[in-house]
Amino acid sequence: MEVTKEQLDNAAWRKATRSGDSGDCLEVAPLAGGWVGIRDSEHPEKPPYVVSRSVWNAFIDGAKKGEFDF
Structure with missing residues (x-):
């Protein structure tokens, strides 16, 4: 299945509360068909x-196990 532009435009994007209002974070959104969108x-x-x-x-x-910690 292909994710459409309309799906991405209407996605419920979320970001971590830790980022506050800085805008310096990744956002994620669940998408139809078992896909997940990730954006800056x-x-x-x-x-x-x-x-x-x-x-x-x-x-x-x-991430929960700390495998990506720098």
Whole structure:
């Protein structure tokens, strides 16, 4: 399934509360068909990166375990 521009434009984008009002954060949105959209909150006009729900879940699992800490 392909994600349409309309789906992305109407997506319920969310960002972490930790980012506050700075706009310096990633935003995510659940999309139809088991996809997840990811975009830079400072540049919402740019095309988002779209991944499957299983890829998103693997990333979240790794983040919770500290695998991406710098």
